Amino acid sequence: MYYYILDQNGxxxxxxxxxxxxxxxxxxxxxxxxxxxxxxxxxxxxxxxxTASQRGAxxxxxxxxxxxxNLMLAALKGRDFTLGFIPFDSxxxxxxxxGINNVFTGVKTIAGRRxxxxxxxxxxxxxxxxxxxxxxxxxxxxxxxxxxxxxxxxSDAKSFSIRVDNSYTLNISGLGGLVANIRxxxxxxxxxxxxxxGNLDLLILERMGKLRTLAHRHHIAEGLLEKVxxxxxxxxxxxxxxxxxxxxLTMLGRVVAKFPASVEIIxxxxxxxxxxxxxx
Amino acid sequence: MNTMLEENLNAPAETxxxxxxxxxxxxxxxxxxxxxxxxxxxxxxSQSVFVIPGAKITADVLAGNxxxxxxxQGNLKISGHLVLQSSARITGDISxxxxxxxxxxxxxxxxxxxxxxxxxxxxxxxxKDLEIEPE
Numbered sequence: 001m002y003y004y005i006l007d008q009n010g011x012x013x014x015x016x017x018x019x020x021x022x023x024x025x026x027x028x029x030x031x032x033x034x035x036x037x038x039x040x041x042x043x044x045x046x047x048x049x050x051t052a053s054q055r056g057a058x059x060x061x062x063x064x065x066x067x068x069x070n071l072m073l074a075a076l077k078g079r080d081f082t083l084g085f086i087p088f089d090s091x092x093x094x095x096x097x098x099g100i101n102n103v104f105t106g107v108k109t110i111a112g113r114r115x116x117x118x119x120x121x122x123x124x125x126x127x128x129x130x131x132x133x134x135x136x137x138x139x140x141x142x143x144x145x146x147x148x149x150x151x152x153x154x155s156d157a158k159s160f161s162i163r164v165d166n167s168y169t170l171n172i173s174g175l176g177g178l179v180a181n182i183r184x185x186x187x188x189x190x191x192x193x194x195x196x197x198g199n200l201d202l203l204i205l206e207r208m209g210k211l212r213t214l215a216h217r218h219h220i221a222e223g224l225l226e227k228v229x230x231x232x233x234x235x236x237x238x239x240x241x242x243x244x245x246x247x248x249l250t251m252l253g254r255v256v257a258k259f260p261a262s263v264e265i266i267x268x269x270x271x272x273x274x275x276x277x278x279x280x
Numbered sequence: 281m282n283t284m285l286e287e288n289l290n291a292p293a294e295t296x297x298x299x300x301x302x303x304x305x306x307x308x309x310x311x312x313x314x315x316x317x318x319x320x321x322x323x324x325x326s327q328s329v330f331v332i333p334g335a336k337i338t339a340d341v342l343a344g345n346x347x348x349x350x351x352x353q354g355n356l357k358i359s360g361h362l363v364l365q366s367s368a369r370i371t372g373d374i375s376x377x378x379x380x381x382x383x384x385x386x387x388x389x390x391x392x393x394x395x396x397x398x399x400x401x402x403x404x405x406x407x408k409d410l411e412i413e414p415e
Binding site (some may be wrong): 157165167168169170171172173174191204206226230231232233234235 | 293294295296297298299300301302303304305306307308309310311316317321
């Protein structure tokens with residue numbers, strides 16, 4: 001049984017209602033209608049995942065933004081579902097990764113049921129498939145203007161202490177970085193952020209001169225830190241963020257944990273319905 | 281092969297240790313490793329290791345191929361090709377199949393080289409000892 005979790009998540013009411021109507025029509029047309037539940041102030045994504053589990057649903061579909069999907073992942077708590085995603089947000093990074101453009105291709109993808117097993121990352125009891133950021137973050141660089149982003153990238157470097165794979169400790173003076181499982185630029189041919197290789201990629205950005213910052217601002221905004229000179233790239237299975245204590249780890253701007261925190265990869269853990277044009 | 285190693289140097293390595301990084305502990309990888317910072321601990325990969333000028337490793341290096349431009353205080357056990365660039369400073373023993381030492385490289389230690397027979401696991405392998413005194 002399909003269980004659809006609909007999340008307005010900041011969308012104007014009229015646009016959300018329109019998308020909801022379009023979705024219901026398409027689900028009936030593709031004969032994949034199941035139970036549909038809407039997130040409200042009284043029913044969180046967590047509550048709806050619990051309800052889906054009680055009703056015996058096998059496939060959970062998040063309909064909303066990337067945040068909706070991430071909240072759904074966090075609410076799984078080890079329970080076994082096949083997951084899908086239908087984007088209500090045209091800027092969705094996850095939609096690009098999965099090869100879905102809009103509600104129509106989302107429904108068509110769910111109906112196609114092309115399932116891929118992908119790696120799942122775990123942090124502080126929560127799960128994610130995409131990436132986490134710390135320090136100066138690409139999410140902020142993307143959202144701000146040129147001058148504000150240059151100011152952020154000219155800020156003082158922080159001293160990070162990170163333990164990798166319980167094997168070595170890395171001490172680095174840098175601006176920030178990211179831990180990637182999947183990015184919108186991921187592919188099976190890519191060595192970095194390949195969601196099927198059973199590894200996480202830790203990328204740490206060092207402080208740069210103004211000219212270099214200007215030249216590579218777009219790479220940083222896209223999270224392509226490996227294209228910035230002097231960036232450290234570490235492939236690993238487990239990362240313990242030790243110092244500086246209290247520094248937030250964020251997912252699309254939402255704080256999910258603070259240093260000290262531990263991130264690890266669970267290979268091939270997630271069954272995900274993906275589109276033909278997926279990036280991996 | 282050396283040209284191939286040099287080409288690989290510009291290709292994206294699986295693991296890159298940036299210039300401001302200090303690593304303490306054993307660094308293991310399944311892909312190419314490029315070291316621009318400091319490592320105090322064993323470096324191990326079946327692929328290639330590139331130690332950039334200015335980088336420093338204080339421990340043993342075990343790799344398929346290696347191109348060294350920085351400083352190493354430890355033994356190098358390379359199953360394939362080893363290139364010591366002019367800026368290389370090695371204090372320790374090395375073993376490899378093919379060795380190239382550029383003018384200006386400083387190497388203090390023993391060198392054991394296995395011939396092709398040894399590399400291919402055939403009988404009758406040749407082993408040579410070579411000592412180069414520092415300049």
